[in-house]
Amino acid sequence: MEGSGLIVSSSPHQHTTVSTPMIMSDVILALMPACLAGVWFFGLKALFMMAVCVGSAVITEAVLQKVSGRPVTVRDYSAAVTGLLLALVVPPDLPLWIGAIGSIFSIAIAKFTFGGLGQNIFNPALIGRAFLLASWPVFMTKWRWPIHEASWMPKFDAITTATPLVLMKYMNIKAPYANLFFGQVAGCIGETSALAILLGAAYLIYQGHISIRIPISFICTVAVVTALFGQDPLFHILAGGLLLGAFFMATDYVTSPVTPRGQIIYGIGCGVLVALIRLYGGYPEGVCYGILIMNAATALVERYTIPRKFGEVKKVA
Amino acid sequence: MALRTFKGGVHPRYNKDATYAKPIKSMPSPGKVVIPLHQHTGAPCEPIVKVGDEVKVGQKIGDSKASLTAPVHASVSGKVKAVMKHPQSSGVDGLSIVIESDGLDTQDESIRPRDNIENLSSEELIGILREAGIVGLGGAAFPTYFKLKPPAGKAFDTLLLNGAECEPYLSADHRLMVERPSDVAAGARLLMKAIGVEQAVIGVENNKPDAISALREAVRGDDRIEIVPLGVKYPQGAEKQLIWAILGREVPSGGLPVDVGVVVNNVGTAVAVKEAVIDSMPLVKRVVTVTGSCVREPGNLMVPIGTLVSDIIDACGGTQLPPKKVIIGGPMMGIAQYTTDIPVTKGTSGILLLSAKEVVVEEPLACIRCGKCVESCPMNLMPLWIAGYQEAGRFDDCERLGALDCIECGCCSFICPSRRRLVQGIRVAKAEIRARRNAGR
Incomplete structure (x- = not known):
């Protein structure tokens, strides 16, 4: 009725308080322990890398949306999440301008060209990393000493060393569990400290933002496959980017299946690929490519794992 | 022991504190009632009284010969003032019988305890x-x-x-x-x-x-x-x-x-x-929960069918805040109204008056494919897909994905962090699928 001022809309009239921007900012919050660990082990350079990557991701998204006449949605924090994740999966000594280019690539190519938030097939941060690895392979595989170094690591020269997976694969040197757990190893900015990652992951699970289906099936599969091939499964869980990838990359809503069964299959697929790349691939680490390949399979996995409708009777052949 | 329940579902805030401990109060007989002839699933009733007739509580005033229908009865005693179209909570203006109460609530002779x-x-x-x-x-x-x-x-x-x-x-x-x-x-x-x-x-x-x-x-x-x-x-x-x-x-x-x-x-x-x-008393009154932050004295009222919502709100002390939304039913499946000049029908379980603070209209954001709608759907459907196909006009795909199995509980829209109008889209799809089926007949 005119003038009544009553809002008429279709039910439900009540909603959860959880919103997309809230989830995204919670992801950023959950990444804080890993960020702090990165700064602790690799110094302020790590912080600059995070700032540059987040800044360029957000600016890229805002500019592209503005130019193309779309609503600017950087306030949903999704671009910031992408930028931050990219910063966490590059080496600490990577020149900042390369980080910026990776971040721009992530948003412009891997996200925006697909149609923006929710439409991209591949995880933008991982596409950014893959792009940088292909473009600047030397920079992307140069590893530095953590500030709080550990005596077990072989010194190549004054500042460089290798990641635990490289040392394992090519020199058969196994990093002690404690160093891997706390993060006193070489590696990407945010991947070295299992403890920090697990703290953040626990927060996301507690908040109900991620289910454990993908990370647990992913990690367990890596453990099982590496054990089957005679390697130490615990080492493979703690070393490299597995934990960061399993809890923060593979669980990316947009690029992983929405079906519960599909999520388990997807996690297992990621795990098999990562283990095989680590064991037999040309790279010592396979988390990035393992997840990206499974991203490509997400639509297919979903299609075959549509839940059985309640009351759906099995068709009699 | 874990309690028995079902798969899926959500946990909305229950907000029952204002009324759950309040005993049912009988509402004083209203001055007039508006009794719709169609307040049930099935065929509408035909009026069997005419303007000017005297009616008593429990007297049948509408019935139909259809196999699926439900007769309606006078809920107050008094005089039939009109048989007219009147706004109703379902959103349509349905033919209704307006009775002016004589305030006596005289019962029809047929109403006496049944023996045998x-x-x-x-x-x-x-x-x-x-x-x-x-x-x-x-x-x-x-x-x-x-x-x-x-x-x-x-x-x-x-x-x-x-x-x-x-x-x-x-x-x-x-x-x-x-x-x-x-x-x-x-x-x-x-x-x-x-x-x-x-x-x-x-x-x-x-x-x-x-x-x-x-x-x-x-x-x-x-x-x-x-x-x-x-x-x-x-x-x-x-x-x-x-x-x-x-x-x-x-x-x-x-x-x-x-x-x-x-x-x-x-x-x-x-x-x-x-x-x-x-007691051989037909369905002429029911319990209605009147609540929401706008209501001065929330409670559970026994009201005659046909009582106007505005009269019931007055009986609850009126409003203490201007209502922004008036909902017949609950917040999950109830129907928002544009007026309070509508009668309580047999299906009215609640009257909910929400203030501007509780009625936040949020624009939908992009679907981030979080899968929460899939997880919460008690019918195990894929709400994001059905609603997506509905937006694209692909109703065959909606049907293939089980749109007609949707019970419209609203869990998907409730849980969606991007506030997408999922169940709303699925409702449109269901209506369209049914319309096409009927057209094809």
Whole structure:
């Protein structure tokens, strides 16, 4: 009725308080322990890398949306999440301008060209990393000493060393569990400290933002496959980017299946690929490519794992 | 022991604190009532009184010859002032009978305690319920007599009474169970007799311990009726979910509870059944929860059918904040109204007045494919896909994905962090699919 001022809309009239921007900012919050660990082990350079990557991701998204006449949605924090994740999966000594280019690539190519938030097939941060690895392979595989170094690591020269997976694969040197757990190893900015990652992951699970289906099936599969091939499964869980990838990359809503069964299959697929790349691939680490390949399979996995409708009777052949 | 419940669902804030402990109060007879001739599933009634007629409480004023319908009765005594179209909570202006009350509430002569109840046959019971205009009081207003007759080749083995009351804010059923448990039990026994079963289960969400213990007390010594506490989760009271939770039986897609030998009735309906059979009083009043932050004195009111919502709000002390949304029913499945000049019908379980603070209209954001709608769907559907195909106009795909199985509980839209209008889209798809089917006939 005119003038009544009553809002008429279709039910439900009540909603959860959880919103997309809230989830995204919670992801950023959950990444804080890993960020702090990165700064602790690799110094302020790590912080600059995070700032540059987040800044360029957000600016890229805002500019592209503005130019193309779309609503600017950087306030949903999704671009910031992408930028931050990219910063966490590059080496600490990577020149900042390369980080910026990776971040721009992530948003412009891997996200925006697909149609923006929710439409991209591949995880933008991982596409950014893959792009940088292909473009600047030397920079992307140069590893530095953590500030709080550990005596077990072989010194190549004054500042460089290798990641635990490289040392394992090519020199058969196994990093002690404690160093891997706390993060006193070489590696990407945010991947070295299992403890920090697990703290953040626990927060996301507690908040109900991620289910454990993908990370647990992913990690367990890596453990099982590496054990089957005679390697130490615990080492493979703690070393490299597995934990960061399993809890923060593979669980990316947009690029992983929405079906519960599909999520388990997807996690297992990621795990098999990562283990095989680590064991037999040309790279010592396979988390990035393992997840990206499974991203490509997400639509297919979903299609075959549509839940059985309640009351759906099995068709009699 | 884990409580029995169903798969999926959500946990909305229940917001029942304002009313759940408030005893049912009878509302003073209103000056006039507007009784719609179509307040149930099925065919509308034809008026059988005309302007100027004197009517009494319980007198039949509308009926139909259709097989699926429910007659309507005068809820006050007085004079028929008009037979006219009047706004109604379903959103359409339906033909209604307006009665001006004489304030005496004189009952029709036919209303006197029935004797020989023990000797009533199943058919006679069902006939009484039809004549009394009993419909499901949980909200759907499906004629009760109709679902008590099993289709050929099918039979009932269990009666379920729904006391879940999972809709937030509502407490009408809760109060009935606490205050009139023996009427609920009496209604249950009559319904059991009508459908010829020896087993009944009353399911109540476990957040109503007083209702559970009152009912247990009322059925003590009658081991045919069991009271089952249920998990507190929305939509626990949805028919198929209730059957699954209590009996572990799955109503087949497109089927009815009778396909698994069950009939489900609301506890409020059971009380109405008791009144219709034992007191021979047709359905002329019901309990309505009046609540929401705008209402000065929230409560549970026994109101004559046809009372205007505006009169009921006045009876609750009026409003203390300007309402931004007036909802008939609960916040999950209720219907928002554009006016309070609408009558309470048999299906009106609640009147909810929300203030501007509670009515935040958020624009939908992009779907981030979080999968929460899939996880929460109690029917195991893929809401994001069905709603997506609906937006694209691909109704065949909506149908293939089970749009017609959607029970419109609204869990998907409730849980969506991007506030996408999922169930709203699925409703459009269902309407379109049905329209196409009818057109193809």
